Amino acid sequence: MEKIPFLWSQMMKRIYYILIFTLLPLFTFAQNTGADDYFGNIGKIYVVVGVLMILFVSMIGFLIYLERKITRIEKLFDE
Template identity: 40%
Template sequence: MNKFIRLIFQFILFSLPISAIAQPVEMADTMRSEGKIYVVVAILLVIFVGLIGYLILLDRKITQIEKKLPEKKN
């Protein structure tokens, strides 16, 4: 009997990892799929947003300076 219980426990223990492999676990896989291309997209977007933000700030600064200048009289 003792041996039988041990056998059952052993069966459960060894079958655990197998069941884990058999059933795919749901994770946030979008960013990791297709060779992690989405990560590259995210990096490029961050750089792009940063550069555009910088350009917009530059634009505003120039507008401010233009307003400070008096109108040409000639």
């Protein structure tokens, strides 16, 4: 059987998908009917947690943006 070469870019793609699908529920459960009770708990502290999560996710998003930029430059050097 032919050995499948390990591709870093495929690996990264998988990581993006994992990130997206683990973080999506965070935003979707806000639309559930019971969400108001959940977010309204303990003086609405989970709203602050949600805001911090948005901050964290956007910083990760910026990292991914830089990653892709660098990958493009690496390809330039490989040519």
